[in-house]
Amino acid sequence: MDADATRSQLAAALVRVAAGDRAALAILYQDTSSKLFGVCLRILKDRSEAEDVLQDVYVTVWRKAATFDPGRASPITWLVAIARNRAIDRLRVRGARGRLEPIEAADAVSDPAPSAVERVELAQQHQRLTRCLEELDARQSTAIRAAFLDGATYEELAARLNVPLGTMKSWIRRGLLKLRACLER
Amino acid sequence: MNDDDTTEPAERDKIIAAEYVLGVLGADERREVERRLAQEPALASAVAFWEEQLGVLADEVAPVTPPQHTWSQIAAAIPAAAGARRTSLWQSLAFWRGFGIASATLAAASIAALAYFGFVPATRAPLMATLAGSSGQPNFVATVTATGDSLLVVPATLLTNDPRAIELWLILPNQQPRSLGLIKPGQPIRLTIPPDLAGRLVPDAALAVSLEPPGGSPTGQPTGPVIASGKLTSL
Numbered sequence: 001m002d003a004d005a006t007r008s009q010l011a012a013a014l015v016r017v018a019a020g021d022r023a024a025l026a027i028l029y030q031d032t033s034s035k036l037f038g039v040c041l042r043i044l045k046d047r048s049e050a051e052d053v054l055q056d057v058y059v060t061v062w063r064k065a066a067t068f069d070p071g072r073a074s075p076i077t078w079l080v081a082i083a084r085n086r087a088i089d090r091l092r093v094r095g096a097r098g099r100l101e102p103i104e105a106a107d108a109v110s111d112p113a114p115s116a117v118e119r120v121e122l123a124q125q126h127q128r129l130t131r132c133l134e135e136l137d138a139r140q141s142t143a144i145r146a147a148f149l150d151g152a153t154y155e156e157l158a159a160r161l162n163v164p165l166g167t168m169k170s171w172i173r174r175g176l177l178k179l180r181a182c183l184e185r
Numbered sequence: 186m187n188d189d190d191t192t193e194p195a196e197r198d199k200i201i202a203a204e205y206v207l208g209v210l211g212a213d214e215r216r217e218v219e220r221r222l223a224q225e226p227a228l229a230s231a232v233a234f235w236e237e238q239l240g241v242l243a244d245e246v247a248p249v250t251p252p253q254h255t256w257s258q259i260a261a262a263i264p265a266a267a268g269a270r271r272t273s274l275w276q277s278l279a280f281w282r283g284f285g286i287a288s289a290t291l292a293a294a295s296i297a298a299l300a301y302f303g304f305v306p307a308t309r310a311p312l313m314a315t316l317a318g319s320s321g322q323p324n325f326v327a328t329v330t331a332t333g334d335s336l337l338v339v340p341a342t343l344l345t346n347d348p349r350a351i352e353l354w355l356i357l358p359n360q361q362p363r364s365l366g367l368i369k370p371g372q373p374i375r376l377t378i379p380p381d382l383a384g385r386l387v388p389d390a391a392l393a394v395s396l397e398p399p400g401g402s403p404t405g406q407p408t409g410p411v412i413a414s415g416k417l418t419s420l
Contacts, residue, residue: 008419022263029256034248037255042246043208051255058259070313071418072233077240084208084243092212126244144207148242151208176203183238 010075017065025062032076033058036083043087043151053090057083074125088151132182140175143168195227202231206239314392316413324413325368325394327353329378329386336365336386339373349396354407355382356391356414367401368394388419 010031016024036057040050060082068078133141143157152160158168204210205218222229312329328337338353351370354362366376378386395402396409 022260025263026256026260029259033255034250035243035246037251038246038249039243041249051251054251054255055259055262059262062263071315073237074240076243077237080240080243081206081236088208089212089215092215123244125241129238129241145242145245147207147209148239149246153211154209157209172204172207172209173200176200176207179238180199180203180234 007074007076010079011068011070014061014065014068014075014078017062018068025058028061029058032079035076036079039080039083040087042149043084043091049090049094050087053083053086057086060086077125084148084151091151129183132179135182136175136178137171140171140178143172144175144179147172198225198228199231202228203235203239206232206235312386312388312417312419314415314417316392316394316415318413327392327415327417329417333383333386334378336376336378337373338368338376340368340370348399349409350399350401351412352395352397352401352407354393354395355385356393357385362393362407364402364405365392386417388417391416 010028013024013028013031017028033054037050037054040053040057041047044050044053057079061079064082068075073081133144136144139161143161146152146160147157154165154169154172157172158165161168163171201210201218205215210218218228218232222232314327316325316327318324324340326339328339329335330337336353351368353365353368353376355365356362363379363382365378365382368374368376391414393407393411393414395407395411397407398409402408
């Protein structure tokens with residue numbers, strides 16, 4: 001299955017969810033829940049919290065499918081954005097407890113066989129972003145990756161990489177500006 | 186962001202959008218960005234840009250199968266009456282028309298229409314165009330059906346009691362507009378695409394709507410004002 005096919009398959013499921021089709025939500029869940037659960041777990045580092053957030057994510061998808069704009073977002077990045085927002089909000093409420101656990105904690109329980117949809121849809125666009133991240137200073141791209149994947153605040157990133165807060169902010173901001181310039185080329 | 190006073194406000198917003206999506210902001214700053222998103226399209230579009238671009242980093246996260254009971258809890262949390270929701274989307278069309286509604290909502294309306302008419306996309310990606318007027322306000326949503334032989338047009342804004350006919354045109358690069366037929370101001374309509382044009386409705390072809398004498402353009406070309414236009418995009 002190629003990226004276009006998976007994209008329209010997911011978009012079609014979202015179309016049907018927007019029209020109130022519960023079976024379509026079940027299909028969407030089947031195709032995307034392990035990716036989104038992985039995303040939530042990576043941020044929250046706690047299975048039961050990640051489960052709560054995942055439920056909340058699909059209930060939100062059910063309610064907000066009508067706002068999905070296929071001209072503006074791909075289905076999977078739209079879903080990932082909802083999952084990350086929910087997980088990060090939960091993390092901010094809870095505080096940084098357990099934040100310094102090694103990242104491998106989440107990988108240890110990972111599923112070795114992602115669905116075809118999850119595998120294909122993200123991989124193609126990912127190459128382009130990776131190319132642009134490679135143009136950045138190594139510290140900038142490391143910080144940006146860690147921020148995105150772990151949902152860490154500037155303060156946590158500064159502490160983790162042992163640099164002053166101001167330095168961390170300026171690494172990331174300059175990195176983001178350079179990244180945008182590269183992506184818009 | 187207050188510590189970066191030298192930056193222009195517009196430039197600073199682009200960074201705030203990126204910081205929001207990246208996830209480095211605290212809870213209060215996040216609420217502030219979300220509050221502004223509803224009112225500031227430029228900020229919303231910057232956030233959408235970064236969500237689309239950075240979102241692919243999720244490719245680096247290993248998928249983990251959630252426990253079985255998660256799905257049953259989700260299923261229990263969503264309302265069972267699916268049929269009722271379809272109807273209410275249609276009933277609220279009149280309500281939408283009174284307001285200038287966002288293109289995202291419009292796309293959703295058309296998507297709902299797509300499902301309603303039973304065009305569940307199966308064989309090919311459906312094509313859709315949001316036709317907006319000069320103010321940028323979307324007036325119609327047109328969707329090519331999955332079979333490629335007809336076009337569903339959903340009006341979304343209130344038209345004045347203009348006695349003129351509303352005609353839909355296909356605009357191909359370096360060619361004269363081709364009429365696709367007359368559409369109605371107040372209700373969704375399904376137009377059959379002329380066989381010789383069936384293969385021409387492709388992404389980047391444009392659709393336009395003009396006001397014409399009753400019965401349609403007498404010349405075969407648009408004669409009245411173009412009130413809305415937009416490009417086809419693939420879902």
